[in-house]
Amino acid sequence: MANAWRTNHPWATVYDFLVESERVGHPLARLGAGTDFGLLWKAAEVIGELPAGSAVLDVPCGGGVALRGLRPGQGVRYVAADISDAMLERTRVAARERGLLDQLELVNADVASLPFDDATFDLVVSFTGLHCFPDVRGALAEIARVTRPGGRLSGSAVLTDAGLRHEPMRFAGRLMGLMGPGCSSTELQTWLVQDGFEAVALRRSGGITYFTARKT
Ligand SMILES: C[S@@+](CC[C@H](N)C(=O)[O-])C[C@H]1O[C@@H](n2cnc3c(N)ncnc32)[C@H](O)[C@@H]1O
Numbered sequence: 001m002a003n004a005w006r007t008n009h010p011w012a013t014v015y016d017f018l019v020e021s022e023r024v025g026h027p028l029a030r031l032g033a034g035t036d037f038g039l040l041w042k043a044a045e046v047i048g049e050l051p052a053g054s055a056v057l058d059v060p061c062g063g064g065v066a067l068r069g070l071r072p073g074q075g076v077r078y079v080a081a082d083i084s085d086a087m088l089e090r091t092r093v094a095a096r097e098r099g100l101l102d103q104l105e106l107v108n109a110d111v112a113s114l115p116f117d118d119a120t121f122d123l124v125v126s127f128t129g130l131h132c133f134p135d136v137r138g139a140l141a142e143i144a145r146v147t148r149p150g151g152r153l154s155g156s157a158v159l160t161d162a163g164l165r166h167e168p169m170r171f172a173g174r175l176m177g178l179m180g181p182g183c184s185s186t187e188l189q190t191w192l193v194q195d196g197f198e199a200v201a202l203r204r205s206g207g208i209t210y211f212t213a214r215k216t
Contacts, residue, residue, distance in 0.1 A: 003177060006084055008087075009177075012086065019128070034205075034206025036205045040066075046152065046154050047123065048074070053075060057121040057123070058124075059111050061080035063094060066125050067091065072098070072099040074103065076103050081106075083109070112138050121151060123152045123153075124154075125153075126143060128158075130182065130183065137191055143195075149215055155211055158182060160181075161185055162208075166206075166207035170182065
């Protein structure tokens with residue numbers, strides 16, 4: 001079971017450092033996973049395009065890296081959800097530092113059962129998350145359920161067909177209880193379409209694949 005996150009596993013601190021530090025963390029991620037975390041920062045910019053009154057769900061929010069896409073005074077309802085209280089606290093601190101607290105709602109929630117009505121969100125972001133969940137299929141169905149028609153999804157994940165080079169990372173992640181079974185790029189595309197998404201686009205950066213889609 002990928003539940004080591006609940007108890008603030010040391011990897012959570014290391015991961016947060018890697019993803020937030022452009023000078024040290026990003027080169028290390030490039031070395032270790034052949035991936036460009038700059039793409040995650042870039043992908044988060046979609047949040048800044050939302051008009052006032054929009055609602056965005058960030059699941060799993062982790063330490064709040066996606067907050068860098070939100071602008072102070074944007075007038076957006078930004079719901080950050082995660083199963084780890086420690087990660088939620090990091091997101092709170094990040095939001096305070098960025099002057100975003102007035103737009104932030106923190107929710108301790110399991111992606112398998114999101115405490116939101118159907119079609120609540122104009123945008124769902126799910127960065128570096130799917131491979132951490134015990135049930136990717138169920139997580140995608142929940143994400144689809146809470147996305148409103150016409151709403152967008154942007155995310156990233158370590159997929160099972162990322163290549164042999166990334167198998168040790170997946171093996172270690174599962175051993176530590178930090179990663180679940182994951183899914184392949186074909187499964188991801190198929191499941192997103194089954195869940196009512198269209199315009200599904202995937203882009204691989206080393207061990208991490210970025211994806212976007214729009215709810216019909
Ligand atoms: C690798 S971090 C990514 C966080 C953030 N999106 C980022 O890119 O930095 C994975 C996150 O997934 C969370 N997580 C793991 N299983 C979860 C679940 N079932 N429901 C919600 N969050 C979960 C962990 O607590 C952790 O914060």
